Amino acid sequence: xxxxxxxxxxxxxxxxxxxxxxxxxxxxxxxxxxxxxxxxxxxxxxxxxxxxxxxxxxxxxxxxxxxxxxxxxxxxxxxxxxxxxxxxxxxxxxxxxxxxxxxxxxxxxxxxxxxxxxxxxxxxxxxxxxxxxxxxxxxxxxxxxxxxxxxxxxxxxxxxxxxxxxxxxxxxxxxxxxxxxxxxxxxxxxxxxxxxxxxxxxxxxxxxxxxxxxxxxxxxxxxxxxxxxxxxxxxxxxxxxxxxxxxxxxxxxxxxxxxxxxxxxxxxxxxxxxxxxxxxxxxxxxxxxxxxxxxxxxxxxxxxxxxxxxxxxxx
Amino acid sequence: xxxxxxxxxxxxxxxxxxxxxxxxxxxxxxxxxxxxxxxxxxxxxxxxxxxxxxxxxxxxxxxxxxxxxxxxxxxxxxxxxxxxxxxxxxxxxxxxxxxxxxxxxxxxxxxxxxxxxxxxxxxxxxxxxxxxxxxxxxxxxxxxxxxxxxxxxxxxxxxxxxxxxxxxxxxxxxxxxxxxxxxxxxxxxxxxxxxxxxxxxxxxxxxxxxxxxxxxxxxxxxxxxxxxxxxxxxxxxxxxxxxxxxxxxxxxxxxxxxxxxxxxxxxxxxxxxxxxxxxxxxxxxxxxxxxxxxxxxxxxxxxxxxxxxxxxxxxxxxxxxxxxxxxxxxxxxxxxxxxxxxxxxxxxxxxxxxxxxxxxxxxxxxxxxxxxxxxxxxxxxxxxxxxxxxxxxxxxxxxxxxxxxxxxxxxxxxxxxxxxxxxxxxxxxxxxxxxxxxxxxxxxxxxxxxxxxxxxxxxxxxxxxxxxxxxxxxxxxxxxxxxxxxxxxxxxxxxxxxxxxxxxxxxxxxxxxxxxxxxxxxxxxxxxxxxxxxxxxxxxxxxxxxxxxxxxxxxxxxxxxxxxxxxxx
Numbered sequence: 001x002x003x004x005x006x007x008x009x010x011x012x013x014x015x016x017x018x019x020x021x022x023x024x025x026x027x028x029x030x031x032x033x034x035x036x037x038x039x040x041x042x043x044x045x046x047x048x049x050x051x052x053x054x055x056x057x058x059x060x061x062x063x064x065x066x067x068x069x070x071x072x073x074x075x076x077x078x079x080x081x082x083x084x085x086x087x088x089x090x091x092x093x094x095x096x097x098x099x100x101x102x103x104x105x106x107x108x109x110x111x112x113x114x115x116x117x118x119x120x121x122x123x124x125x126x127x128x129x130x131x132x133x134x135x136x137x138x139x140x141x142x143x144x145x146x147x148x149x150x151x152x153x154x155x156x157x158x159x160x161x162x163x164x165x166x167x168x169x170x171x172x173x174x175x176x177x178x179x180x181x182x183x184x185x186x187x188x189x190x191x192x193x194x195x196x197x198x199x200x201x202x203x204x205x206x207x208x209x210x211x212x213x214x215x216x217x218x219x220x221x222x223x224x225x226x227x228x229x230x231x232x233x234x235x236x237x238x239x240x241x242x243x244x245x246x247x248x249x250x251x252x253x254x255x256x257x258x259x260x261x262x263x264x265x266x267x268x269x270x271x272x273x274x275x276x277x278x279x280x281x282x283x284x285x286x287x288x289x290x291x292x293x294x295x296x297x298x299x300x301x302x303x304x305x306x307x308x309x310x311x312x313x314x315x
Numbered sequence: 316x317x318x319x320x321x322x323x324x325x326x327x328x329x330x331x332x333x334x335x336x337x338x339x340x341x342x343x344x345x346x347x348x349x350x351x352x353x354x355x356x357x358x359x360x361x362x363x364x365x366x367x368x369x370x371x372x373x374x375x376x377x378x379x380x381x382x383x384x385x386x387x388x389x390x391x392x393x394x395x396x397x398x399x400x401x402x403x404x405x406x407x408x409x410x411x412x413x414x415x416x417x418x419x420x421x422x423x424x425x426x427x428x429x430x431x432x433x434x435x436x437x438x439x440x441x442x443x444x445x446x447x448x449x450x451x452x453x454x455x456x457x458x459x460x461x462x463x464x465x466x467x468x469x470x471x472x473x474x475x476x477x478x479x480x481x482x483x484x485x486x487x488x489x490x491x492x493x494x495x496x497x498x499x500x501x502x503x504x505x506x507x508x509x510x511x512x513x514x515x516x517x518x519x520x521x522x523x524x525x526x527x528x529x530x531x532x533x534x535x536x537x538x539x540x541x542x543x544x545x546x547x548x549x550x551x552x553x554x555x556x557x558x559x560x561x562x563x564x565x566x567x568x569x570x571x572x573x574x575x576x577x578x579x580x581x582x583x584x585x586x587x588x589x590x591x592x593x594x595x596x597x598x599x600x601x602x603x604x605x606x607x608x609x610x611x612x613x614x615x616x617x618x619x620x621x622x623x624x625x626x627x628x629x630x631x632x633x634x635x636x637x638x639x640x641x642x643x644x645x646x647x648x649x650x651x652x653x654x655x656x657x658x659x660x661x662x663x664x665x666x667x668x669x670x671x672x673x674x675x676x677x678x679x680x681x682x683x684x685x686x687x688x689x690x691x692x693x694x695x696x697x698x699x700x701x702x703x704x705x706x707x708x709x710x711x712x713x714x715x716x717x718x719x720x721x722x723x724x725x726x727x728x729x730x731x732x733x734x735x736x737x738x739x740x741x742x743x744x745x746x747x748x749x750x751x752x753x754x755x756x757x758x759x760x761x762x763x764x765x766x767x768x769x770x771x772x773x774x775x776x777x778x779x780x781x782x783x784x785x786x787x788x789x790x791x792x793x794x795x796x797x798x799x800x801x802x803x804x805x806x807x808x809x810x811x812x813x814x815x816x817x818x819x820x821x822x823x824x825x826x827x828x829x830x831x832x833x834x835x836x837x838x839x840x841x842x843x844x845x846x847x848x849x850x851x852x853x854x855x856x857x858x859x860x861x862x863x864x865x866x867x868x869x870x871x872x873x874x875x876x877x878x879x880x881x882x883x884x
Contacts, residue, residue: 026331206719210780213676214733214787215706228723 027309037301044295048104055097056085059264065092071281087283089272095283098269099291105265106292109176110246113183114238117245120184121191122234126222128192129199140196143189151186151248158182159257179258183245190237198230232310239303243296250292266292317344317384318521319368319489324381324391326363326372337363337376339545345538347488348519350512352536352553354526356568356802357773360545361525365491367391368523369406370398385489404434407482407520409511411494413474417466423450423477424462427484434485449480454510472503479511483518490515493525500663501829505873508534527802529572533557541565571807573832575871578856581814582807582836604740604749605756605788605820616690617651618791618823619675624648624684626670644670646847647684652791657817657824659838659855661831661870667847668827669714672795675825676711677702688791707737710784714796716776720768726779727764730754733786753782757812774805781812785820792817793825798833810837831870835859843867 019025028034047054058064069092072081080087086095128139146154162178202208203226211221246266252258253267254274261268266288273285326338338360345351353361366372368383370393383391390401402408410416418426427446431437437445443462450458453476466474475495482490495511496504512535515522524536532539532553539556541549541564549562560566571582625647631640645667652658660668673679675686677693686693688705696702713719720729730750733739740746754763757778759771768776777797784792794813798806810833817824828834834841835855842852843864851864862868 023331206713206715207721209673209678210711210713210719210783211721211732212678213706213709213711214736214783215703216732216736220736224724225721229721 024309028305031305033301034305037298037305040294040298041302044103044298045107047100048107051097051100051104055094055100056083057094057097059093059098059101060262067092071276071284073281074283086287087281089269089284090276090281095269095287098264099266099288102264102266102269102288103291103295105259105263106246106249106267106295109179109183109249109259109265110242112180113187113245113249114241116180116184117187117241118191118234118238121188122195122227124188125192125195126199126226126230129196130203130218130222130226132200136196139192143192146185146189149186151183151244152251154186155179155182155248155252156255156257158185159252175258175260176263179249179252182252183248186248187241187245190241191234194233194237195230198233199226202226202229236303236307236310239306240300243299243303246292246299247296266295318347318386319343319345319523320382320384320387321364321368322382322384324364324367324383325379326360326367326376327379328373328376330375336379337545338367340381341540341542341545341547342381343540343547343550345489345521345523347521348516349537350515350522350524350535352524352526352532352539353542354529354532354539354568355542356527356804358544359542361527361542362493364542365493365523365525368489368491369402369408370395371402403430403487404485405488407484407487407490409475409478409482409490409492409495412498413471413478414466414498416478417474417481419466422463422465423469427462427477427481430481430484446480446484449483450477452514453477453480453483454506455480471499472507475499475503475507476510479507479514483514483520486518487520489521489523491523491525494527495524496531497526497528501831501870502663502873504531505534511535529557529569529803541568568804571804573803573806573810573830573836575832575835575859578835582811603752604745605753605785617687618654618689619652619825620685620687621651621671621675622649622685622687624671624674624686625682626667626674626679627682644847645674645681648844648847648849649684650842650849650852652823652825654790654823655821656839657826657837659834659841660825660827660844661829661834661841662844663829665846666844668844669795670847671844672711672793672825672827676709676793677706703737707733707787708789709791709793710787710789711793711795712777712780712784712797715800716773716780717800719780720776720783722768724767725764726754726759726766726768726771727751729768729779730764730782730786733783737787739786739788749786750782753785754779757782757785757816758808772805773801774809777801777805777809778812781809781816785816789822791823791825793827795827796829797826799828799830806833813837843870 028038052058069081069084069088070090072084072088072092073079074087075082075085084094084096086099088094089098124139124143128136159178159182162174166174208221208225211225249258249265250267250270253265254271256271259265259268261272264272269288270285270292273281273283273288276282276284321341321343324338324341325336328335328337341360341364343351343353343364353364355361363372363376367378368390370390372378378391381391382389385401385405390398393401417423424443424446427449428439428442431442431445432439435442447458447462450462455461455473455476461469466477469477492511496507499507508531511522514520524531526532536553538551539553540547541556541562543564549556549560549565556565557569560569573582624645625643626645627641627643629639630642631638633639648667648671650658660671662668670679674681675693681694688709691705693705696705727747727750730753731746734746734749740749750764751761755761759775759778759782763771763779768779771779797813798809801809813824814837816822826834826837828837838855840852841855841858843850843858843866845866850866851858851862853863858867859871862871
């Protein structure tokens with residue numbers, strides 16, 4: 001539809017106001033599940049961010065931990081201590097504070113690995129899609145091989161290899177980076193495939209040809225012209241991947257190859273609690289598990305909605 | 316009582332913020348055996364009228380007012396089930412693109428027989444006989460053999476014939492054709508129009524033809540309704556409306572249609588269309604950056620020489636060279652372009668004209684032959700700086716205004732990019748000044764640079780494309796169907812703009828189009844292409860007055876007649 005409407009200058013709007021007025025925000029408000037999920041996600045993020053200030057105890061402060069407080073039940077049960085709302089674990093650490101700090105670590109690991117995987121995947125996908133031919137064939141075959149291994153296996157492999165190379169020197173620092181690296185290496189393929197597909201569509205559009213006629217070199221065309229136009233689907237994958245990365249991290253930590261017990265993520269907490277699950281101290285595993293499930297559910301709901309909202313074909 | 320009676324039809328699309336009225340108070344009547352044309356530019360609401368009749372308004376559109384009667388019976392208030400019985404049975408549809416209106420996974424037989432048996436009480440064999448008869452009547456040779464084939468085994472024109480057969484399956488009283496020939500080449504367009512007209516008279520079917528093309532109207536319509544922004548501005552017999560239009564919009568619409576029979580200097584400036592901002596500060600080209608003596612020496616002899624140029628696309632790859640298959644898109648084409656002239660390439664789809672444009676601008680690498688630009692052979696250039704220097708002298712304007720601009724960049728950045736990349740200005744302030752001047756000069760007005768491409772209409776986007784192409788201060792411009800996606804009135808403006816710029820800046824142009832009338836108005840010399848070969852090259856007047864090659868003659872006779880339009884010129 002062409003109209004003269006575009007000739008009359010629209011009243012200046014601030015970006016924020018334009019966003020609140022946009023169709024996507026309107027669609028967001030209309031989906032009640034999504035609003036709840038977004039609110040829940042926001043609370044999780046806030047709690048994780050503010051953990052040092054709002055947590056009732058500091059689980060890393062050895063001075064404040066007493067073995068005498070170990071395995072206290074939640075407050076509503078018998079023999080409970082009102083200081084520990086959700087009880088304590090085997091070393092006397094407050095479960096609620098542990099969850100706050102664990103969320104923080106889980107989310108940091110999740111974000112970092114999604115970020116790393118996205119950068120790796122987008123770069124390779126752009127190059128493969130734009131160059132085509134042999135470059136494309138090599139990159140995508142590597143991706144295919146990569147896909148045949150489950151993410152956990154790759155993470156275990158890298159973790160094992162890294163331990164072999166570095167030994168056990170300073171696990172507290174290394175295990176974080178090894179975790180990010182292995183998660184990124186497991187998840188990049190999805191980004192690469194999506195970006196490659198979109199790039200192959202975009203590169204035949206006339207604006208890319210116009211850029212070539214101007215004489216722009218390939219890297220500039222890829223980054224300045226194609227990249228912004230293929231970011232939509234990447235955003236969706238990243239959101240859904242965040243949930244997946246958090247779960248994978250938890251799995252790895254549960255198996256003992258993720259975060260060490262001195263820096264417990266949600267997975268580590270569940271792993272610790274698992275030992276006591278049958279001896280009656282269920283709260284050590286159940287509460288971190290619930291937190292993990294809720295976090296992943298909220299993020300996933302948000303991702304699903306985003307996928308539908310950004311994909312006009314599904315509407 | 317008419318076959319189709321639309322009275323006071325108003326169609327609304329309620330939106331979140333406001334209600335868009337697509338059609339307002341339109342009244343039309345159609346008799347059996349007659350063709351009624353609804354003509355208008357994009358956004359005029361002409362397709363909405365057709366969709367309202369068959370009850371296929373896109374969500375959330377609704378009929379807010381008025382009545383639609385088929386044979387005296389109201390059909391606008393029927394429920395979905397009742398309207399489905401009428402659709403296909405009493406009203407047939409022909410859509411624009413035959414490629415998408417047939418199911419690619421079913422044979423033509425299956426689609427025809429299914430449609431016939433849905434609407435008529437017939438056995439499978441009776442339906443099959445009828446289907447073959449139908450294919451025969453729409454002019455498909457060997458219908459009994461071809462009926463078992465899939466849509467992709469038919470050519471575009473043949474496919475549209477199948478679509479027409481499909482529309483006629485259940486002997487409808489009314490056929491609605493929405494841009495039935497827009498996706499087809501000129502030569503096929505004429506055949507399909509003749510067929511539609513003949514069938515309409517023969518079977519006493521009323522036909523509602525929705526089109527943007529005045530040529531189609533002149534060719535087959537008995538009555539014509541001109542629509543403008545949802546309103547009916549003129550309605551009457553075709554000869555009268557086209558011959559003696561009363562409404563100013565009809566007049567301007569007709570005068571904007573390019574003429575193939577005479578050469579005119581400029582297209583008449585028509586009002587009633589989106590106003591182009593007249594440049595606020597007229598720039599003096601001789602002193603402005605845009606017109607400054609450019610650092611290339613004047614060419615002696617032809618500016619562009621194309622010799623034996625050919626291009627093969629690999630359609631089947633294999634590691635053995637002998638088993639590879641190629642499609643020869645361009646076969647040893649040679650022509651020259653003199654400095655300052657506009658050379659036209661005309662041909663139907665698939666004739667290789669766009670491939671030549673891409674070979675010249677370096678988007679494709681030729682399989683054989685040479686391109687000399689200002690005495691330098693382009694394919695032999697090796698160093699990047701030499702290539703860039705050539706790229707700067709040669710720019711291209713693309714066909715599709717919606718995909719030729721990067722939607723994520725502001726207009727000022729799009730236009731500034733070539734200037735910055737080729738370092739054609741000394742400072743950012745100067746770049747900004749040049750960009751403002753350029754946008755102003757192509758008629759976009761002040762403040763256009765801050766917006767994003769999607770805030771502009773098709774014609775305005777094409778102006779942005781032109782500004783971007785000028786931003787390298789080229790001396791050679793390749794225009795690949797620059798106006799074929801635009802409405803006629805906007806096309807006239809863009810063509811005028813290109814003509815003005817060429818005169819001001821002394822540009823040499825290669826102008827590619829499938830439209831013989833546009834080519835005639837724009838070009839000094841014309842090359843006619845078919846199947847990758849250049850059939851004929853001649854001065855434009857000579858080509859139209861006395862065509863030499865058989866194919867050129869054929870093309871010229873097949874153009875929709877402009878006799879009616881010629882009268883009012």
